[in-house]
Amino acid sequence: AQSVTQPDARVTVSEGASLQLRCKYSSSVTPYLFWYVQYPRQGLQLLLKYYSGDPVVQGVNGFEAEFSKSNSSFHLRKASVHWSDSAVYFCAGLNNYAQGLTFGLGTRVSVFP
Amino acid sequence: NSKVIQTPRYLVKGQGQKAKMRCIPEKGHPVVFWYQQNKNNEFKFLINFQNQEVLQQIDMTEKRFSAECPSNSPCSLEIQSSEAGDSALYLCASSPGQANTEVFFGKGTRLTVV
Numbered sequence: 001a002q003s004v005t006q007p008d009a010r011v012t013v014s015e016g017a018s019l020q021l022r023c024k025y026s027s028s029v030t031p032y033l034f035w036y037v038q039y040p041r042q043g044l045q046l047l048l049k050y051y052s053g054d055p056v057v058q059g060v061n062g063f064e065a066e067f068s069k070s071n072s073s074f075h076l077r078k079a080s081v082h083w084s085d086s087a088v089y090f091c092a093g094l095n096n097y098a099q100g101l102t103f104g105l106g107t108r109v110s111v112f113p
Numbered sequence: 114n115s116k117v118i119q120t121p122r123y124l125v126k127g128q129g130q131k132a133k134m135r136c137i138p139e140k141g142h143p144v145v146f147w148y149q150q151n152k153n154n155e156f157k158f159l160i161n162f163q164n165q166e167v168l169q170q171i172d173m174t175e176k177r178f179s180a181e182c183p184s185n186s187p188c189s190l191e192i193q194s195s196e197a198g199d200s201a202l203y204l205c206a207s208s209p210g211q212a213n214t215e216v217f218f219g220k221g222t223r224l225t226v227v
Contacts, residue, residue: 043221
């Protein structure tokens, strides 16, 4: 992707509430799209990916994301968050290996009891 | 869970010193990436390899950074003369290749240049 934007730097939710994290991409072609999560002092863990086909993709730990070509978006959702979901979430796009992944600046999610 | 192994987890160097970090990609993954993540969560692509050959690298990498991915040995990223601005989390990632574009990351090496 040429650019990836995550408009929300921080999101605070109560445990048990739903969560949506926004991601918009800008690219001349639809890139492969990913959501990663980063816990403190950890690397990036892949939550889910979109290549083509069904615009709603299921990931790990109850996460899902919906791709929209018309909106150039790939928003992440979870129906009911747990305190352990507190982390930084990154949206990323990949056009080809030579360019590598393009990341958004991340959204820090804080889940309160 | 990712099986990309990065060592060391933490590295402290003085300005002007060499800093070297290593990465063992997941078995069977021919594509390897190095990224720099700064404290503002900005990711900078540094270099990537496919089967030991460099696919792409940025200008910064060409000047003070060197990297290699020899066969049957860990990949490595070395900063020849560390600067304060190099303090960051260095992430290695590997991928199975074109047929499957999943990219898996290691836990990173956090470099602090004092």
